[in-house]
Amino acid sequence: MERYREMLRRRGEAGLLRTPPLIDGRDGRYILSGSRRLLNFSANDYLGLGVSAALRQKVAGNFQKYGTSASASRLVSGNFTAIARAEEAYARHFGYEAALFFPSGYQANIGLLATLFGKGDLLMFDKRLHASSIKGMTLSGASFQGYNHNDLDHLRRRLEGAKAAPAAVLAESLYSMDGDFLALAGFGKLKQEHGFFSIIDEAHAFGALGEGGRGIARPVADVAVGTFGKALGLFGAFVLMPSVLKEFLFNFSSPFIYSTTLPEAHAASALDILEMVAAADKERARLEDISRLMKETLAAEGLTVRGDAHIIAWEIGEERRAVRMAQELLARDIFVFAARYPTVPPGRAMLRLGLTALHRPEDVQGFIAAVRDIRRREAGPDV
């Protein structure tokens, strides 16, 4: 036990011990914590489906109808028709040959990358790839070469400098921390020139972006990863891919094979959600508008902000400053996540804002008013 205590102590000394507040419930764009009602800018519920009463009723009905558990792995007695049908519908909607559901996005990325690749393969990846993809990549045993975030010139140099062609290039369509899009045109051009296979994580894009919520990377993706836990308002994840890869994962992906499959009620709910997401043009438009308003308003305050869509990164720099800003906002009933080392590089701490279609212009005004107030009270000339 001593070594664990010691490691925790060191974490604490570095000011990096994580102690998230207890959340007692949700109410639309608010979270309830103790007696407080906090305006939440730290969720991934981009369309508001995670708190939708209509969806809650449908999902409750599905659990009522199908029961609580699959009680088996997909490969034993858990290969339910309801799941196979939902997977077909997802493949069709997103424009791929096949889909496979996983219990979580983390597991999907591990189950995908660690299974498809191995010793002797080379993977190239954007350095801001999600931790689950990095873990899957390292578990695979493949060698790997990173390129600086969204720097396609660096990717090109790595492609040209490699002894052999990479087995795949890994990227995200909307980066979860930086909030920027994959440079689609340039990536597509490189893909055409070098003929590489691409795996694109669309976790933050599916549902929220593109026509019918289909994301933005289909033209450049051979395989895409999506999650139910963000814009889709449920839990679990899915991988979209050529049929042969689905069959391969079905037979060789250990995290998939040895997990109890998500239950039929999940699959039935996934089908309900697909209908709701396809019809959510109004919510997507609202999300786009409120995100633009937030970004422009922050920029007008002279703050350094990045973000091409509903994830906005407000760069603060110094870790303690970012944490203090988040604490000050919290004292004003606004919940924002301060991303710092090792989630982002040292000295590059940021506040990460996740917008949802439920946010209203007055939320943005309230946020800005709080920021102005905090900056006025700060001793320093600028935040």
Place this chain on the structure above:
Amino acid sequence: MNIFDEIKQIIGEILDLEAQAITPESYLIRELGAESIDLLELAAALQVAFRIEVNEADLFLQGARASLLPAEAPFLTRARLAEIAADLAGGPVIKVKDLVSYVDWKLNKP
């Protein structure tokens, strides 16, 4: 190619830097901007390039503190350890020359 030149080339490719920007005295993280994912790749690349077994935590002095003892980093000289101990407040201390020392130590370990 000597150890430093080879390491310089590897770092240059990973970080997309011109070789002349990298000297033995360059701070890997503070100056050259290496992130944790770069360290992961760098450790793996050194392993392949020099056919040595690389322990990432040892190599990058992860958890290095003011009390750093020679036994914790046997590839560094006492003088360098003292220098590091005096430099901890400035942020991540590892320099390119420390990587050279590590590889050299691994290659020549009895």
